[in-house]
Each structure stands twice: as structure tokens, then as C-alpha cells.
Amino acid sequence: MFERPTANDCPPxxxxxxxxxxxxxLLEIYERQREETKALLSGLTDEQADFRYAEGKWSIRQVVGHFTDNERVWMYRLLRIARNNPQELPGYDEQIFAQYAPHERMPLDAVIEEYDAVRAASLTLLRHLPAEAWHRAGSFAGGRLTALAAACxxxxxxxxxxxxxxxxxxxRF
Structure with a gap:
């Protein structure tokens, strides 16, 4: 999939x-990003993964947990759209997710393993989307959202x- 969404395919x-x-x-970008992210993170120690660059900021492992959870949410939205179930799609509160997520207490290796599993599931979903599903749209954040835009x-x-x-x-290291 080489196509990109337009501004009409995604809320602001x-x-x-x-x-x-x-x-x-897009599928190659997803796969390359997966490998680059795992390589970047796997070189860190658990102590480094606890680092916060400022008071009140998330640790590295929490940031990774956040973008992993975020991918789950966006793939759910994409799935609903792709399967032609275009009801208003809900938002979520990233701060509440982070507060109740286990990532802060997990070894970094486990956080990376979870990221990898989520990415593998996302890639499986995306690889098997029919061409017409990419252009289906739902409603999100007061605007139109296509499956293609959700993937991006x-x-x-x-x-x-x-x-x-x-x-x-x-x-800082």
C-alpha cells in the first residue's frame, strides 16, 4: 500500500x-519501524528504561507501553472501519491508560516483547485487508476517519x- 490519506480522511x-x-x-514501513524500535530499545538496561527527563514525565518503558497501547486502540478503530462498522469511534485518556498499565513494573524485555506481539498482530491485520477496506470511513473526533488514515x-x-x-x-546517557 503506497497510497496516503488526504486531510479529508482524518480529523485535525x-x-x-x-x-x-x-x-x-506502509507494510514495509510498519515492519522496518518494528525492527528499528526493537533494536533501539533492546540496547537499554532496565535502569535506563526507568529514566525520566523531567519531573512528571513518563519513563522510557512507560512511553513504549503508551505507544503500544495506542497502536492497539488505533488498530481497533481501523478494524471497526475496515469491517464496515462505522459508528462514532471512542477516544481514550492516555494518562489513565498509563496510570493503570503494568509497564512501569515490567522488565524492559517484557515491554519490548509486548510491543513486538502487538506489532505482529497489526501487521497480520493490515496484510489481509481487502483493497476496498482501506478506503472505508468511520466517524472519529468529530470528523471522517478512513482505515488508511488510522494505519498512518x-x-x-x-x-x-x-x-x-x-x-x-x-x-542523556
Missing amino acids: APWKYVQLVPEGD VSIGHEMHHIRIIKERYLS
């Missing part, structure tokens, strides 16, 4: 993540957080 708030996705085959939001959201990890966390 998540559109910023869609714009981060580079040109190329998930990629771009992780790109955003990996950039933050590199700039604000790993630069």
Missing part, C-alpha cells in the same frame, strides 16, 4: 501524525515518540 488532531509518515509501502496515525504516533526518546532520553 491526529492528522499531525499522518504527516510524519514517509513515502513508501499509528505509524506516525510511534515515530513522534521515538524521536522524543532519542532527543530527550537517550541523549
